[in-house]
Structure formats: structure tokens, C-alpha cells
Amino acid sequence: MDLFVKIFQESLPSLLSGLRITVIMAILSLFFASIVGLIMCIFSISRFRVLKAISTTYIYVIRGIPLMILGLFLYFGVGAALQIRFDPMVAAIIALTINAGAYMAEIFRAGIQAIDFGQMEAARSLGLNYFKAMKRVILPQAVKIMIPSIMNQFITTIKDTSILSVVSVRELTLSGQIIIANNYRPFEVYAIVAIMYFIFITILTIISRKVERKLSYDHRSE
Amino acid sequence: MIIEANKIKKSFGKLQVLRDISLNVDEGEVLCIIGPSGSGKSTLLRCLNRLEDIQDGSVVVLGEDVTRTQNINKLRENIGMVFQSFNLFPNYTVLGNMLLAPLELKKMNRGEAEKKAMALLKKVGLEDKRDVYPQTLSGGQKQRAAIARALQMNPKIMLFDEPTSALDPEMVDEVLKVMKNLAQEGMTMVIVTHEMNFARDVADRVIFMDGGYIVEQGSAKDIFTAPKNDRCRDFLAKVLSA
Numbered sequence: 001m002d003l004f005v006k007i008f009q010e011s012l013p014s015l016l017s018g019l020r021i022t023v024i025m026a027i028l029s030l031f032f033a034s035i036v037g038l039i040m041c042i043f044s045i046s047r048f049r050v051l052k053a054i055s056t057t058y059i060y061v062i063r064g065i066p067l068m069i070l071g072l073f074l075y076f077g078v079g080a081a082l083q084i085r086f087d088p089m090v091a092a093i094i095a096l097t098i099n100a101g102a103y104m105a106e107i108f109r110a111g112i113q114a115i116d117f118g119q120m121e122a123a124r125s126l127g128l129n130y131f132k133a134m135k136r137v138i139l140p141q142a143v144k145i146m147i148p149s150i151m152n153q154f155i156t157t158i159k160d161t162s163i164l165s166v167v168s169v170r171e172l173t174l175s176g177q178i179i180i181a182n183n184y185r186p187f188e189v190y191a192i193v194a195i196m197y198f199i200f201i202t203i204l205t206i207i208s209r210k211v212e213r214k215l216s217y218d219h220r221s222e
Numbered sequence: 223m224i225i226e227a228n229k230i231k232k233s234f235g236k237l238q239v240l241r242d243i244s245l246n247v248d249e250g251e252v253l254c255i256i257g258p259s260g261s262g263k264s265t266l267l268r269c270l271n272r273l274e275d276i277q278d279g280s281v282v283v284l285g286e287d288v289t290r291t292q293n294i295n296k297l298r299e300n301i302g303m304v305f306q307s308f309n310l311f312p313n314y315t316v317l318g319n320m321l322l323a324p325l326e327l328k329k330m331n332r333g334e335a336e337k338k339a340m341a342l343l344k345k346v347g348l349e350d351k352r353d354v355y356p357q358t359l360s361g362g363q364k365q366r367a368a369i370a371r372a373l374q375m376n377p378k379i380m381l382f383d384e385p386t387s388a389l390d391p392e393m394v395d396e397v398l399k400v401m402k403n404l405a406q407e408g409m410t411m412v413i414v415t416h417e418m419n420f421a422r423d424v425a426d427r428v429i430f431m432d433g434g435y436i437v438e439q440g441s442a443k444d445i446f447t448a449p450k451n452d453r454c455r456d457f458l459a460k461v462l463s464a
Contacts, residue, residue, distance in 0.1 A: 121273055122309035122368075126323035126375060127299035136322060140313045 007188045011179045018175025019196050025089065025171060026158045029096035033157065036097060037104025044109050055105060062102035068163050071095040075167040092164035092171075100157045107153060111146035112138060144215045151208040155201050162197075172196060223282075224249045224379060224410050225270060230279035232265060239265045240276070241434040247379075252411045254421035254442070257431035258457055263414040264383050266431070270412065271301045271381065284378060299327065302372030306384040308364040310356035316343070316367050317352040320374045329375065342370040346400050362393030366400055373404075380404065382413040418461055422446050430454040 043055035062070075075091040115138050123133035165174035176193040180186050225247035232240040239262045247253050255263045268274040269281055272288050281288040286297050311319050320339040324330045330338065343349045346366040356364055365385055372380060382401065386394045398420050405411055405424050415421055421428055421442060428445040430438040430453075438451040449455045 116307075116309075118305060118307055118309040119311065122303075122305060122311070123323075124295075125271055125273065125298055125301070125303040126371070127295045127327055128323055129295050132326055136326060137311050137313070141311075144313075 004188055007183065007185050008192060010183070011176075011189055011192065014175050014179055015172065015192060015196060018170060018172040019200070021089070021169065021175075022158070022161050022171040022173075022197075023200065025093055025096065025161045025164070025169065026154075029093045029100060029161075030154055030157055032093070032097040033100035033104050033153075036101030037108055040101065040105035041108035041112070044105065045112060059102045059105055062098060067095060067099045067160055068166055070099060071164050071167050088164075088167045088169045091167055092161070092169045095164060095167075096157060096160060099160070100153060103153050103156075104150070107146055107149045108142075111142040111149070114145050115141050144212075147208065147212050147215065151205070154204060154208075158201060158204070159197065223247070224251075224284060225412070226280075226282040227266075227270070228280045228282075230266070230269060230276050230281065232262075232269060232274060232276045239434055240269070243279070243434075243436055245429070245436065247410060247412060249410055250408045252405045252409075252424055252426050253413070253429065254425035254427075255412065255414045255429045255431060256416070256418070256421060256457075257429075257437075261431040262434045263431050267381050267383050267412060267414050270379075271298050271303060273303075299323075299329070299375050300378045302375060302377035302380040304365070304368050304372055304380065304382045304385050306387050308356075308361075308368045308388070310359075310364055310368055310371070312356055315353050315355055316348065316359070316370075319356065319367065320371045323371075324374055335374070339370070339374055342373050343367075345403070346370045347396070360393060361389045362396045365389065365393075365397045369397075369400055369404075379410045379412070382411065382415070384414050384416065386415070386417055416461070418446070418458070430457065432457070 040055045040058055043051040044059075046052060071092060074095050075086050075088060079086045079091070119137055119141070120133055123137040124130070128136070161171055162173035165171060165177070168174065170178075172193055176189050180189050183189070223246050225245065227243060227245040230240050230243040231238070243262075243266055245266070255266065257263050265274055269276050270283060270288065272281075272294050276289060283297065284300055288294070288297065291297055310316075311322065314322060317336070317339055320342070321332070321335050324335045325332060329335075340349065340352065343352055346369060348363060348366055348370065351359065351363065351367070356367065359367065369380075369385075385401070386397050389397065394417065398417060401411070401413070402420075402424055413421075413425075423442075425442040427439065428442050429436050430445065430449075430451070432453050438445065438449060438454045445454070446458065449458055
């Protein structure tokens with residue numbers, strides 16, 4: 001036990017700075033992925049075939065490529081081809097954004113299409129235009145349905161940040177590996193790393209439950 | 223003439239739903255459209271406010287060409303619509319449902335809109351339900367709220383698409399009563415319905431549709447007591463004996 005405490009104390013500063021990188025990476029890539037997802041979702045429900053095709057192709061291609069390959073390709077492949085040196089963090093965030101964006105697009109699309117089309121017709125028949133109907137009637141209902149899936153994707157992406165340790169971003173996983181290379185204590189160090197991820201995700205889960213409850217109108221009554 | 227539809231043709235893919243339909247409605251007239259399912263009644267109604275596009279012919283409502291107008295939204299403000307499945311917005315209270323469009327479209331200020339909404343809710347017997355979410359209402363209450371929501375926009379025409387077909391039998395009358403009052407106040411109404419007794423009581427004119435055609439039309443009395451067309455006679459015999 002004393003040994004564990006010692007390892008913990010020694011590795012904590014380095015792991016915390018790794019955790020910081022992980023959190024920043026997750027927040028930035030989820031933010032950008034939400035924007036990409038929203039745009040691709042709008043494309044996929046639009047009437048214009050070209051936009052539809054762009055969105056379908058993007059989702060189809062990205063879902064078929066492992067995130068690790070995407071990261072390696074961007075960092076080493078594209079970097080070499082264009083003769084530029086990517087900051088590993090930038091490459092990692094781009095990879096995560098492209099990856100999660102595809103899944104977010106599908107979550108958004110499914111949520112919007114889950115709303116009965118009669119809602120749109122009723123809103124339009126009152127004289128609201130398409131965007132007002134979307135904003136005031138369809139999206140508020142759709143977002144409520146989407147939240148559990150969005151949270152799932154957020155959690156997946158947070159965990160996926162560890163995959164990007166392969167492009168030498170010093171996030172939590174790589175920080176752990178570096179410590180282990182010095183102290184030969186994989187059991188203790190990986191356990192601490194696992195607990196750190198777990199706490200981060202638990203905090204997010206608690207927040208999402210609160211948001212979900214706040215958006216619920218089903219059980220409110222007179 | 224407040225509605226003039228001329229030689230409308232409409233198909234869904236290969237299925238032709240409306241074949242050469244012409245139809246006029248006068249101001250203050252109550253028109254009921256009856257006929258077997260699949261005859262194109264609802265589709266015809268939905269063409270009047272462009273919820274469906276037509277392939278041929280023209281629809282002119284309140285002097286505006288529905289298919290060509292640049293501002294369909296403005297026109298729709300004047301055409302209230304009531305749906306079979308109510309389509310109340312579950313994310314708003316009854317009052318919220320009624321205020322959404324007028325406030326969003328800046329037709330009225332909030333005080334004015336609320337005052338009007340309360341008067342309408344009183345008229346449809348729901349003044350105690352203004353702050354309730356639609357999920358807690360019965361079917362009949364939902365449909366009355368939906369009618370109030372449509373009336374809130376001060377429409378010049380009201381379209382009803384089988385407004386009582388999704389209701390339990392004991393709730394049909396409360397909705398029909400609201401509609402009857404509206405008719406007596408002189409509202410122009412086009413009603414797709416299976417309620418033959420209601421059509422007989424309230425309609426100035428009845429149209430019988432079958433297979434995408436208007437097969438017979440006339441005063442409610444003529445249609446219900448002396449239908450000339452065989453298909454119309456068969457249909458009425460079937461639904462009136464049921």
C-alpha cells in the first residue's frame with residue numbers, strides 16, 4: 001500500500017497534465033464535431049442531391065476507417081505529402097473531429113427524422129417558414145431525443161482520445177506509458193489512468209442527466 | 223369566390239390520386255367532402271394550402287395562385303388547418319401552442335395574443351387548460367385546442383382533415399359542436415369527414431369523391447336524400463346503415 005501511494009504521488013503531476021491535454025482535446029474536438037455533424041445533417045435532410053451525396057459519402061467513408069489509421073494518415077501521411085509538420089495535437093483534434101462528426105451527423109439526422117412529420121406540417125400550415133418551424137417546433141423535440149445518443153458519442157470520443165497517443169500527443173494514456181517506461185509499474189500506473197478516465201466520464205454523465213431532466217416536459221402537468 | 227381549384231391533377235409516383243378536379247368555394251360556405259378511403263379527399267384538401275404540390279391545373283385561394291405565389295407563408299396565415307392527428311406541439315402548453323405563430327410572425331403583441339387566446343379557449347371550452355401540456359389532454363380536448371390554435375391566426379378559411387377520425391366515439395360530439403358553432407358564425411370551411419349526420423346538418427354543399435374524381439355534388443339535402451350516382455348511392459347506403 002505504501003508503495004502504491006508513493007507511485008501515485010510520483011506520477012500524479014505528469015498524469016494530471018496528461019489529463020488536462022485529454023480534456024482539452026475532447027472538448028475542442030467535440031465542439032468542432034458538433035458543428036461538422038450539424039452541417040452534414042442539414043445536408044443529408046436537404047432536397048439538394050449534391051449536398052445529400054456529400055453527406056452520405058462522408059459518413060460512409062469515415063465509418064469505414066479506424067480512428068487510429070485516420071490519425072496516423074493525417075499526422076504522418078498528409079504531413080509528409082504536403083511537406084508540413086503538423087502539431088500532433090492539431091492532427092489529433094482534426095482526426096477526432098472528422099471521426100466524431102460523422103457519428104454526430106447520424107445522431108442529429110435520426111433525431112430530427114424521429115419527429116412526426118405532422119409537426120412540421122402543422123407549423124407550416126400556421127404560416128411559419130421552414131427555419132422557424134425547425135427552430136421552434138422540430139429541434140426542441142428532436143434534441144430531447146438525441147441527448148442520450150449525443151452523450152454516448154461524447155463518452156466514446158473522450159475515450160478515443162487515448163488512441164491518438166500513437167501520434168505522440170502527450171495526453172493521459174501516453175503520459176502513463178512514459179511513466180511506466182521509467183518505473184516499470186504498469187499495474188499501478190494503468191490503474192490510476194483508468195480511474196482518471198472513469199472520473200472524467202462520470203462527471204460528464206452526471207451533467208448530462210441533469211440536462212436531460214431539465215429538458216423533459218413529458219411529466220410536467222398542471 | 224374564395225377558393226377556386228381548376229382541373230387539378232396530382233399523383234404520388236405512378237399512383238394518380240386527383241384526376242381533373244375543379245372546385246369552387248364561396249365566402250361563408252361550408253363544404254363537406256365525403257367518399258371512401260383512398261378517393262383523394264385529404265389530398266385535395268392538402269393541395270389547397272400547398273401541403274401537397276400539384277402536377278397540373280391551378281389553385282387560387284383568396285385571389286392568390288397557391289402553386290406560384292412567392293409568399294405561401296403569408297397566405298397560409300389566412301388558411302387554418304386542423305389535422306386528424308391533432309399535431310399539437312408537445313413542447314408547448316396549450317397557450318404556448320396558440321401563441322407560437324402569432325408572436326413568431328409578429329401578428330400581434332403578447333398581451334393582445336393572450337387575450338384572444340383566452341377568448342378562444344373559452345369558446346372551445348378549454349379555458350382551464352391553458353397552462354397544461356397537450357399530453358395530458360383527452361383526444362377531444364386536443365382537437366378543440368388544435369382548432370383554437372388555428373383560429374388564433376384569424377384565418378379567413380378553415381380546412382378540416384377528418385378532424386374526428388382519431389377520436390373515441392364519446393368525444394366526437396364535443397368537437398363537432400365547436401365546428402358547428404364556427405359554421406354558424408359564417409366561417410368558410412372545407413371539411414373532409416366521415417360524419418354523415420354532421421355533413422347533413424352543417425354543410426351548405428356536399429362533394430362525393432371516388433377514385434380521384436368528384437363524382438357527385440349538390441346540396442346536403444340532395445346528396446343524402448336523392449343521390450343520382452350509383453357509387454355515391456352505394457357508399458351512402460353502406461355508411462348510413464352502419
